[in-house]
Amino acid sequence: MEWNCWKMLKGINMSFLLEFKGLICCSEMGPSSSGKTQVCLRTASNVARNHMVLYLDTGNSFSPQRIAYFLGKTISPSSAQAKNQFLQKVMSNISCHSVFDIFAMFDVLHQLESYLRCQDGRGGCQMRLLIVDSISSLISPVLGSSSTLGRALMTSAGYLLKKLAHQHNLAVLIINHTVGGEGGSSKPALGDSWKCIPHSRLFLSCDRGSNTYNVSILRHPSMASGKAARFVI
Amino acid sequence: MGSHAKAWLVEDESAREMLDRVLTERPFLLLPPLHRVPLRVGNVVELAGPSSSSKTHILIQAAITCILPKLWKGVSYGGLGHSAMFIDLDCRFDVLRFSELLNQRIMEAANGSSSKVGCHQKDSEAQFARMKPYNEELFALCMKRFLYIRCYDSSEFLATLKTLHYRLQKEREVHGVNVHLLLIDSIGAFHWVDRGSSSFPLEYDNRKSWHLQNVSEAVVQEIRRLLLVHPMLVMATKAVVLGNKYSTNELTNYRKWSAVDNPYSRNITSDQQLPYREYMPAAWQSFVTHRILVRATDDDLVNGEHQNNSIYLLEWLLPPLNSLDKFTVRDTGVFILS
Numbered sequence: 001m002e003w004n005c006w007k008m009l010k011g012i013n014m015s016f017l018l019e020f021k022g023l024i025c026c027s028e029m030g031p032s033s034s035g036k037t038q039v040c041l042r043t044a045s046n047v048a049r050n051h052m053v054l055y056l057d058t059g060n061s062f063s064p065q066r067i068a069y070f071l072g073k074t075i076s077p078s079s080a081q082a083k084n085q086f087l088q089k090v091m092s093n094i095s096c097h098s099v100f101d102i103f104a105m106f107d108v109l110h111q112l113e114s115y116l117r118c119q120d121g122r123g124g125c126q127m128r129l130l131i132v133d134s135i136s137s138l139i140s141p142v143l144g145s146s147s148t149l150g151r152a153l154m155t156s157a158g159y160l161l162k163k164l165a166h167q168h169n170l171a172v173l174i175i176n177h178t179v180g181g182e183g184g185s186s187k188p189a190l191g192d193s194w195k196c197i198p199h200s201r202l203f204l205s206c207d208r209g210s211n212t213y214n215v216s217i218l219r220h221p222s223m224a225s226g227k228a229a230r231f232v233i
Numbered sequence: 234m235g236s237h238a239k240a241w242l243v244e245d246e247s248a249r250e251m252l253d254r255v256l257t258e259r260p261f262l263l264l265p266p267l268h269r270v271p272l273r274v275g276n277v278v279e280l281a282g283p284s285s286s287s288k289t290h291i292l293i294q295a296a297i298t299c300i301l302p303k304l305w306k307g308v309s310y311g312g313l314g315h316s317a318m319f320i321d322l323d324c325r326f327d328v329l330r331f332s333e334l335l336n337q338r339i340m341e342a343a344n345g346s347s348s349k350v351g352c353h354q355k356d357s358e359a360q361f362a363r364m365k366p367y368n369e370e371l372f373a374l375c376m377k378r379f380l381y382i383r384c385y386d387s388s389e390f391l392a393t394l395k396t397l398h399y400r401l402q403k404e405r406e407v408h409g410v411n412v413h414l415l416l417i418d419s420i421g422a423f424h425w426v427d428r429g430s431s432s433f434p435l436e437y438d439n440r441k442s443w444h445l446q447n448v449s450e451a452v453v454q455e456i457r458r459l460l461l462v463h464p465m466l467v468m469a470t471k472a473v474v475l476g477n478k479y480s481t482n483e484l485t486n487y488r489k490w491s492a493v494d495n496p497y498s499r500n501i502t503s504d505q506q507l508p509y510r511e512y513m514p515a516a517w518q519s520f521v522t523h524r525i526l527v528r529a530t531d532d533d534l535v536n537g538e539h540q541n542n543s544i545y546l547l548e549w550l551l552p553p554l555n556s557l558d559k560f561t562v563r564d565t566g567v568f569i570l571s
Contacts, residue, residue: 152428153429192284196419199327
């Protein structure tokens with residue numbers, strides 16, 4: 001994947017981001033097979049070199065082979081043993097949990113909160129990235145138009161993620177889907193109440209029949225929306 | 234006895250003196266882009282708008298105008314020189330963006346005054362270099378006047394409001410300036426959580442149950458009490474969902490669809506119906522004295538090579554003015570177009 005284009009969108013390059021901001025809650029959305037999971041895996045592999053990553057997987061899309069492939073492309077050719085050691089070290093920094101409903105996610109996040117509270121202050125490898133792939137499959141089943149409990153759960157989940165991001169210096173990356181809107185256009189899932197929760201929102205899409213993907217900013221605290229970039233996997 | 238009674242009738246000050254005193258202590262604020270209606274302490278302004286319509290930017294602009302001094306080392310900054318309190322319920326405040334905007338305002342004011350003097354190139358550079366430590370000192374002074382609190386749920390918000398009086402008193406003693414502005418980012422942030430939790434009854438009967446109406450009434454009561462002791466201008470943002478007629482599909486911007494019909498060409502009649510569904514309880518609705526609606530348009534303002542700033546529309550709902558203001562957000566803050 002060509003990551004030079006990311007430099008255009010300053011603040012999206014995750015390792016650069018973590019040095020400066022450290023607490024962004026970023027929501028990515030796009031139609032199916034628009035590269036969202038690939039972006040997550042690539043980001044996880046980048047960050048896991050030096051920090052710990054927690055990956056919450058709702059659809060069994062986490063692939064260690066893909067991460068090993070991304071890492072293998074970037075390390076210089078050396079002995080197989082050194083390569084293995086490097087791979088082991090980086091892979092041990094990523095922990096993946098499968099969650100299939102929203103209450104399991106709350107469970108994992110509360111455990112993470114108590115773990116981080118003990119870890120804070122100690123040196124060593126700190127957790128810096130939390131990836132939720134994807135939040136729409138957790139929240140959509142509870143979101144009905146008549147009941148208010150679904151939206152209350154969605155808002156509490158959002159605030160818990162923001163609290164974790166702020167108090168423990170995490171960057172949170174959330175995947176959302178798109179659904180059909182009026183006139184055949186697509187709009188992000190989870191409705192307008194979700195729009196108020198993430199700090200920044202990105203839209204990913206891919207061109208049919210080619211490997212090029214597009215990303216554009218829908219909302220960012222300090223950049224104008226509408227900026228776009230293209231990348232290939 | 235007669236002399237004592239007569240002493241009661243002697244006046245403290247005449248009406249003109251009182252008006253002079255009140256106008257200097259509690260001036261009218263004309264904050265762009267809210268310059269159409271002068272605001273005073275004691276007013277409660279509600280900025281409603283859909284997501285990402287620059288409401289927080291308007292609050293930041295007001296805060297910066299409040300914390301900048303009027304005159305500092307010979308340069309006029311046009312601020313009020315008071316403190317501002319920002320209660321962040323949305324928890325999305327970007328302090329880097331805030332400091333950027335503050336720096337830009339300081340530099341703009343400093344450069345504006347130096348160019349008025351009409352010095353040569355070398356002189357202006359030397360003057361700018363000399364001003365750099367001044368700017369940092371001024372920046373630090375302004376940031377000290379900006380107070381920030383973040384709340385993650387309604388109980389934290391209520392606890393903050395109940396203890397805010399002591400905090401503001403302490404700040405007044407330390408800095409010697411009053412807090413003039415209370416900014417609440419997203420007063421409706423905990424609306425769904427409070428609505429959901431009202432279905433869980435408390436065990437004991439002597440406490441009030443946690444209903445949405447009770448929470449809202451308590452918030453309004455606490456802010457009213459606070460305004461009695463610390464007169465402030467209250468500005469709150471509220472995220473709303475506009476009807477279909479007004480919604481902009483943000484994804485069409487990306488796909489460069491041309492809008493077939495212009496939803497903003499409606500005639501502004503004197504209808505009092507709100508264009509969005511009001512979800513705040515009646516206690517808050519009756520507390521608000523001014524109401525504004527902000528929304529983003531589909532138009533972009535091409536400004537330089539890569540800068541594409543969206544244009545926003547601002548409409549006064551209370552008091553109802555038949556005008557739409559256009560503005561855009563730049564590096565120096567909110568910039569009014571028309």
